[in-house]
Amino acid sequence: MMQRGLFRRGALLAQQAAVESSLPPMISPLQPRLDRSMSSLTIPPPACMLRPLEVPFRYLFGPGPSNVPPRILAAGARPIIGHLHPEMYEIMNDIKKGIQYAFQTQNNMTIAMSGSGHAAMECAIFNTVEPGESVLVAVNGIWGERVAEIAERMGASVHTMVKAPGGVFTNEEIEKALAKHKPVLFFLTHGESSAGLAHPVDGIGDLCRKHNTLFLVDTVASLGAAPIFMDQQNIDILYTGSQKALNAPPGTAPISFNERACQKMFTRKTKPVSYLLDMSHLSNYWGNDGKPARLGTVSDLQAFCTGLISKTSWKHHKEVAEYLWTGLEDLGLKLFIREKDLRLPSVTTIAIPQGYNWREILQYIMKHHQMEMTGGLGPSINMVIRVGLMGYNCQKRNADLALAALADALRNCKKSKA
Structure with a gap:
């Protein structure tokens, strides 16, 4: 009886298998819904996305970006690694040392942000200035205008010193404005690319310290091409971009804050207006607070690291x-x-x-x-x-x-x- 029952059960299983083999594949309960969603698509894939990407060669002899050496382009195409991998920590540590060398600074609070020079510009202002505080901006080209607008948008009381493109501010003019407006921050462009000017910096940092003002300097167009000495010239905050004299692709913005700037930045009464650019988070990503919970754009940083060690003078x-x-x-x-x-x-x-x-x-x-x-x-x-x-x-x-x-x-x- 037992053998006959097993035989009948086996026959039934075989019959069931034969029936199932003639049916379409088993689908989940969600499959009909997915099929309906797929069939409801009305916008087809664009033909342009089906073609291979072609980028022509051009001599980039404008104000930036500049052409990048093949070795550095290849660095950006290396395998992706996780942002928490030990190898990535090492790359970020190397980048920090490279920026400290390029800036001529020993500041611990030195990082490379993901973004253009504009990102570093906003980061510097958002983290050191609170709404209602006085800011003084030297305007002799486009970048002073941009900083003044950024500071106004976040609620600062903005004062400007204005000259025609290429105009130079004397130290006497700067000190007079510092005494009048009592700003928490003074901005100057070292390499004003809109006018082709390399503005003198010597002595201005001393004046800012005398008037208890942070000295912020933009070197996006000048770093690597013209001398700058962050520590020696008493520059409190310095930033640049990767795409000009540093030989790297666009998308990375080095920035450094000294102890004076950090004291102002981390004792503020209000939070910075931007979460993304908040240095309390960015300093953590770069391990500057002793807690290496790092995060970064891996390929950009790999290319930027290679660019930092290339030889320019x-x-x-x-x-x-x-x-x-x-x-x-x-x-x-x-x-x-x-x-x-x-x-x-x-x-x-x-x-x-x-x-x-x-x-x-x-x-x-x-x-x-x-x-x-x-x-x-x-x-x-x-x-x-x-x-x-x-x-x-x-x-x-x-x-x-x-x-x-x-x-x-x-x-x-x-x-x-x-």
């Missing part, structure tokens, strides 16, 4: 810039910053040649030479043409290419009779 940038300046003058062009010592080595500004349309010149150079140069920015629009040779691009042969392209454009672009 202030002397080399100055030599190539002077070579370019001589060539421009030989073409009959006038440099916008007349005083040689005030010219930014990384970004040269040319006064728009009389009778020419600067847009036509730049369009001609892009079309016939695959070369990017740009016009002015902000208050320097319609005043200058900007040529940037920095980092990997800072070579005399590139200066020759830029000069040949400008000479060709001047020959072939229409010139008005006026």
